[in-house]
Amino acid sequence: MxxxxxxxxxxxxxxxxxxxxxxxxxxxxxxxxxxxxxxxxxxxxxxxxxxxxxxxxxxxxxxxxxxxxxxxxxxxxxxISRVFQTPEIFGDLSVLENMMIPIFAKRDGAFRMHAFENMFAEKEIVEHAEHMLEDMNMADKREMHAASMSRGDKRRLEIGMCLSQExxxxxxxxxxxxxxxxxxxxxxxxxxxxxxxxxxxxxxxxxxxxxxxxxxxxxxxxxxxxxxxxxxxxxxxxxxxxxxxxxxxxxxx
Amino acid sequence: MLGLNKKDTTLFLIVIGMAMLAPFILNPFPEGSSLAQMFNAGYPDLMQRFVIFGILVIGFNILFGLTGYLSFGHAAFLGIGSYSAVWMFKLVGMNVLPAILLSMIVSGVFALLIGYVSLRRSGIYFSILTLAIAQMCYNLAYSVLGNPSSNFNLTNGETGLQLSLNDPRILGSATTDGALPVTNLFGAAMRSSYQWEAGSWLFTFNVGYYFSAIIMLISFYISIRIFRSPFGMMLRAVKSNQQRMNYTGLNTRPYVLAAFVISGIYAGLAGGLLSSMDPLAGAERMHWTASGEIVIMAILGGVGTLIGPVVGAGFNEYFKNILSKINDDILHTWLSFLPDGLENLLVGFLHYFVGKGWHLTLGIMFMLVIIFLPGGLVQGGQRIAKLFSRKKDGQATPPATQTPAE
Known part of the structure; x- marks a missing residue:
């Protein structure tokens, strides 16, 4: 089946x-x-x-x-994760933040009001995101503005974001x-x-x-x-x- | 400090410093001089407006700056907060804390309802919905719910809701001399001030100002925390790409609704504070031009930045104040060095830009900022800072950007 x-x-x-x-x-x-x-x-x-x-x-x-x-x-x-024909990423955010969002979504579900923690204080999420970036060969781009990357890099990032959710x-x-x-x-x-x-x-x-x-x-x-x-x-x-x-x-x- | 990173801590400390020393900073000219009359802004009424509108725009920025949802009806929450606070003064007592608390709760409930309805749409349709609902609130307050002869007179219409001697005030505050009681914080009257004369300078320290300033600082701190939180990141993600959010397993609607309610509560808090400073609430606070002014202040300062809203609110209030103070007589004294004919001509021209024409000048300033600094005054500050740091770098290292054209 x-x-x-x-x-x-x-x-x-x-x-x-x-x-x-x-x-x-x-x-x-x-x-x-x-x-x-x-x-x-x-x-x-x-x-x-x-x-x-x-x-x-x-x-x-x-x-x-x-x-x-x-x-x-x-x-x-x-x-089910989906990769789009034109890469759909969070252009205004940094590459690392792009990678963190799906991991948050996987852990916390569709909505969670965590308005008082610092987003980078969530060690396991940041580490997971960094690990994914290394897997995608883009660890050096972590602070970059996602919109400023090449089409190929955006695609890599998008695939990485989907994979981070396993x-x-x-x-x-x-x-x-x-x-x-x-x-x-x-x-x-x-x-x-x-x-x-x-x-x-x-x-x-x-x-x-x-x-x-x-x-x-x-x-x-x-x-x-x-x-x-x-x-x-x-x-x-x-x-x-x-x-x-x-x-x-x-x-x- | 307080869970902030180094950069944010510095910013926060600067804002604390500015807020606490505002009576000095805003009064740079000696009392009685002509410059003081014009440019000094260190009197309680204006300083209170600086911080209260700061709170309002900080809250607005959480919605507009982070999620990109442009609410064109935020003044409704300001008005709702104002009315709630005045009712608290009328029914319960003159302490400002319960009044402000009620303002926040009532405007939060309204924000939840209005947000639930208007967030069914995004973009321009959301803006129009919020605008329409806010105008509806204005008209309700102005006429429907404010008929002085009816039994259910919630807003007292055109006159505005005000205190009267036969209000119940269950916590009591009997006035011995038959005058209206004053708003206070456990006895410290909001309008009481301490004046300090230093040479020819006169500095005013007002209880109401410091109370509002402390609340502004708390609001500012909360806003920094929200900006740096996972929740804030999600809100920025909403602005950036809703499609990706949905396909990443996130439901965007509750995120935006939460931001809307938070910013509504901020606006209600500002309204409650306005009433606490001067217990009179009128419907004009909810008018759509007031909502527009909030948008203008946010854009002027810099949307989506931490400090932008405070800068924008301060800039707007300050220039509104001095521009409306300038009249033809003052223009004549300023331009008296010119030949008479030219002086009259110039005064006649400038007449349209000052006094009652202050809107015109502020409008031009707004246009200039939008055209040359789309990121607001904060961007202007950043450019200046960059200019200085580049000069410093330039001395140390030769410019590395000179690559031959391809």
């Missing part, structure tokens, strides 16, 4: 059937990629997992519990979109390392085939809101249906 089970999910926006009878089964401690051409419904599907969108039909179960109808913060507290499922929405080649390769290395070193399930949406085939254990191809094929990477590469949907008629010919 998978950690994330998606059954018969459908979502309609006006006249557009964005998702139609989507079935997905993400096994624990694997990296599952969801690929597909533009407009296939990948991001819509991801938004259904995190409480941003409510599907019209179907169910989304995480570890045996439904996530539907819950708010994003509740879903996060269940153990989520069971990490959702990545095109983590290398708009990145230079070097940054992309760094991100791939980082994700590989995460996959190897941690007990974590990763679900990734990606355009870049290089990224997908370097990371994924299992691939689902989505086209026009419907899953086309689900298989291992080797089989996906040569699959005629996939080539047709994804790479276009000429490539298939």
């Amino acid at each position: 998978g950690i994330l089970e998606v059954k018969n999910v459908g979502k309609r926006f006006g006249g557009l059937q964005a998702l139609n009878k989507v079935e997905l089964d993400v096994k624990e401690n694997t990296c599952h990629a969801i690929i597909g051409p533009n407009g296939a419904g990948k991001s819509t599907l991801l938004n259904c997992f995190v409480g941003k969108l409510m599907p019209d039909t179907g169910s989304v179960m995480f570890d045996g519990q439904s996530v539907l109808g819950r708010t994003p913060y509740e879903i996060n507290q269940m153990g 989520p069971r499922l990490l959702l990545l929405d095109e983590p290398t979109a708009g990145m230079a080649r070097a940054d992309t390769n760094n991100t791939i290395d980082l994700l590989k390392q995460i996959k190897d070193e941690r007990d974590i399930t990763i679900a990734i949406i990606e355009h870049d085939m290089h990224v997908v085939f370097s990371l994924a254990d299992r691939i689902t191809v989505l086209a026009q809101g419907t899953p086309l094929v689900e298989d291992d990477p080797e089989n996906i590469k040569g699959h005629p249906k996939v080539r047709e949907a994804y790479l276009g008629e000429t490539a298939a010919a």
Whole structure:
């Protein structure tokens, strides 16, 4: 049984059937990629997992519990962390503070009024955050203004923030979109390392085939809101249906 | 000290020093000189306003500076605090402590209700909601709840709520001479002052001022603690990226609501203090222009900085005071060195900027600050400090920034 089970999910926006009878089964401690051409419904599907969108039909179960109808913060507290297409970090805060917030959230829950302690007096949280920064190779940037970092560093920080909560499922929405080649390769290395070193399930949406085939254990191809094929990477590469949907008629010919 | 780091301790000590020595600092010119009439600000009424509006803006800054939620109706809490305190003086007794306590509680409850409703929206919609609710409070206070002929006259409308001799005052404070009792702290009257003549200087030490100043210092200390706490960090995170907060497992709504209530309590405290200094509460304190002034003071000083609100409140009150004191006669004496025609022309022009026209000058100052110092007067101070430290560095090391253009 998978950690994330998606059954018969459908979502309609006006006249557009964005998702139609989507079935997905993400096994624990694997990296599952969801690929597909533009407009296939990948991001819509991801938004259904995190409480941003409510599907019209179907169910989304995480570890045996439904996530539907819950708010994003509740879903996060269940153990799902999400990395966005454009890095979403706290730009006005320092890198260390960015890293401390998710750790506070993990320890104290959705709201706690700790208005009288000094934030840096919480030794175990500061140490945990520093440790995470070292893991992400950004210990030297701890005092930096997060908004002033490069795209690649922001991405690293965002991934680090998600990992600091020790989520069971990490959702990545095109983590290398708009990145230079070097940054992309760094991100791939980082994700590989995460996959190897941690007990974590990763679900990734990606355009870049290089990224997908370097990371994924299992691939689902989505086209026009419907899953086309689900298989291992080797089989996906040569699959005629996939080539047709994804790479276009000429490539298939 | 007191759980503050070194930098904050220094800042806090400076503010303590300034507050305690204010009667000296604000009275730099000898009594009776023409400069003293104009620029001395060391009299109780004005000094009290400095610290009380300081409290108000410190509280406002906890909401606006940290979370970025711009409340355009904060004067409502000031007014609610004022009315609560006066009612306490009327019903219970003339001690200021219970009055201030009630001000804080009542405005806190109102802040909870108003915040719960208006925080359903953010950005401009939140501002408009708070503005509308505050105007509603103003109108309620001005007419609906203040009809002197009705049985339920809560605010006494246009005249304002004031003390009278036949108020019940259950803790008693019988006046022997038929005069109204005065507000006091366990017997020390708020309006009593000690005057010290040193040469031609006259310094006034007022009980009400020192009481307000101590409360301001406590408020300032609490605000520093909040700024440096995990809670304060969460509030800054709300301002920075709410989306990330939600996806990090944090519920932003209670954080902002808590900030709103805290800042409402601060405003209520300021209102209670205003009434304690002068037990008269009018609806004009809740008018939307009063709310606007709070925003202006915060931005003038520097939003999101610790000391900014105090600086902004002081700056605004000080210039409001001296600008409104200048009249045409004073302008004529100042410009008497000019030829008559030119003098009259210039006085005629400046006439619009002083006296009743003080709004115009303050508006121009506000614009200049916004354009050249978007971070407020605090940013100006920082720039000056930087300028000096760079000069010092420049002597020690050659500038390292001269890299060839790429």
